Amino acid sequence: MAALKRLVDRLAAERCLPDADMLALLACGDGEVLSHLFARARAAREAVYGRDVYIRGLIEFTNFCKNDCLYCGIRRSNARACRYRLTEEEILLCAEAGYRMGFRTVVLQGGEDPWFTDERLCRIVRALKAARPDRAVTLSVGERSRESYQKLFDAGADRYLLRHETATKAHYEALHPPGLSFDRRMQCLADLRAIGYQVGCGFMVGSPWQTPADIARDLAFIRRFEPEMVGIGPFIPHRDTPLGAFPAGTVEMTCKLLAIIRLLLPNALLPATTALATLDPRGCEKGMLAGANVVMPNLSPPDAREKYALYEGKASAAGETADALSDLKKRMENIGYRVTIARGDHRSFPDGEAALTRKKGEHDPCTT
Numbered sequence: 223m224a225a226l227k228r229l230v231d232r233l234a235a236e237r238c239l240p241d242a243d244m245l246a247l248l249a250c251g252d253g254e255v256l257s258h259l260f261a262r263a264r265a266a267r268e269a270v271y272g273r274d275v276y277i278r279g280l281i282e283f284t285n286f287c288k289n290d291c292l293y294c295g296i297r298r299s300n301a302r303a304c305r306y307r308l309t310e311e312e313i314l315l316c317a318e319a320g321y322r323m324g325f326r327t328v329v330l331q332g333g334e335d336p337w338f339t340d341e342r343l344c345r346i347v348r349a350l351k352a353a354r355p356d357r358a359v360t361l362s363v364g365e366r367s368r369e370s371y372q373k374l375f376d377a378g379a380d381r382y383l384l385r386h387e388t389a390t391k392a393h394y395e396a397l398h399p400p401g402l403s404f405d406r407r408m409q410c411l412a413d414l415r416a417i418g419y420q421v422g423c424g425f426m427v428g429s430p431w432q433t434p435a436d437i438a439r440d441l442a443f444i445r446r447f448e449p450e451m452v453g454i455g456p457f458i459p460h461r462d463t464p465l466g467a468f469p470a471g472t473v474e475m476t477c478k479l480l481a482i483i484r485l486l487l488p489n490a491l492l493p494a495t496t497a498l499a500t501l502d503p504r505g506c507e508k509g510m511l512a513g514a515n516v517v518m519p520n521l522s523p524p525d526a527r528e529k530y531a532l533y534e535g536k537a538s539a540a541g542e543t544a545d546a547l548s549d550l551k552k553r554m555e556n557i558g559y560r561v562t563i564a565r566g567d568h569r570s571f572p573d574g575e576a577a578l579t580r581k582k583g584e585h586d587p588c589t590t
């Protein structure tokens with residue numbers, strides 16, 4: 223076990239590990255090693271962001287989707303999904319209610335719904351920025367053209383979440399129908415980065431056919447791409463999808479990966495995701511104690527929340543009401559953290575402007 227603890231120390235000091243060592247750490251279930259890993263991850267997080275927990279108000283504004291991802295409950299061919307789309311007015315009202323509660327970031331998340339043309343989405347982004355100029359707008363609306371991403375950025379969007387899903391091409395192809403392409407996904411991430419967004423990638427933990435080698439490739443990709451945000455959560459099967467009979471990912475593996483990602487990218491904004499909270503009532507706390515520093519409570523209207531079922535039993539993270547938010551605050555205080563209403567930009571985006579001058583990948587201390 224001493225050897226594995228030393229690997230953790232090496233990861234913390236060098237921000238990388240050779241592949242074989244990373245695989246050894248991924249295979250390790252020893253409690254003492256994991257406690258050591260989590261402690262290192264918390265120290266890394268606290269050195270950069272202190273004990274602050276950033277909150278993002280999530281608005282799931284449409285569950286129409288033109289895609290057919292094999293794992294996802296809102297895939298096009300799920301005829302049992304009850305489809306909805308919020309109006310512009312409803313979106314603005316949810317965001318405003320969130321702002322009054324203290325949310326300085328709104329995340330617009332939806333399926334790939336062609337009804338939301340560039341024109342419509344840009345209008346919404348502009349209206350959100352006009353109403354509250356100090357509010358960050360994050361988009362999570364899937365793959366679009368570079369021109370579309372540019373228009374949305376010009377309309378005022380600050381950040382974009384697009385999970386890469388898996389950095390292994392063959393695995394990507396197993397999880398997605400033929401029309402979706404791994405290369406296109408990666409191109410979207412490159413476009414978002416080049417435009418100047420704060421970019422989030424990420425993957426599901428324990429997705430069908432995922433191997434430790436796949437996870438090691440995800441970690442290597444994350445380290446290389448240096449996203450500002452990384453969203454990971456356990457895979458949770460949805461019965462109305464082709465992958466509905468596969469087992470769920472685990473809370474333990476998700477927390478271990480949160481901690482490793484924190485050590486790879488100490489500056490990253492790392493949410494304890496809804497999927498984690500769905501598998502474990504203390505998932506949010508466990509994620510924080512493994513190095514996460516963001517929570518994304520749901521601001522969608524209750525009936526929309528119910529219908530936005532990517533997987534079964536989806537928890538709705540506390541936050542939709544003032545009471546739920548104060549409950550979240552207490553829970554964070556109980557583990558020594560503090561919910562803050564700051565916008566919570568990435569370290570290298572002090573005012574959302576630094577993107578233009580930043581250079582990536584320089585002075586890389588690691589040769590592996």
Ligand code: 5AD
Nearest residue numbers: 293294385456457458459497532533
């Ligand atoms: N289990 C867990 N996460 C899922 N997602 C989609 N379906 C599932 C599922 N069954 C994740 C994907 C997607 C994000 C919005 O939700 O990673 O990028």
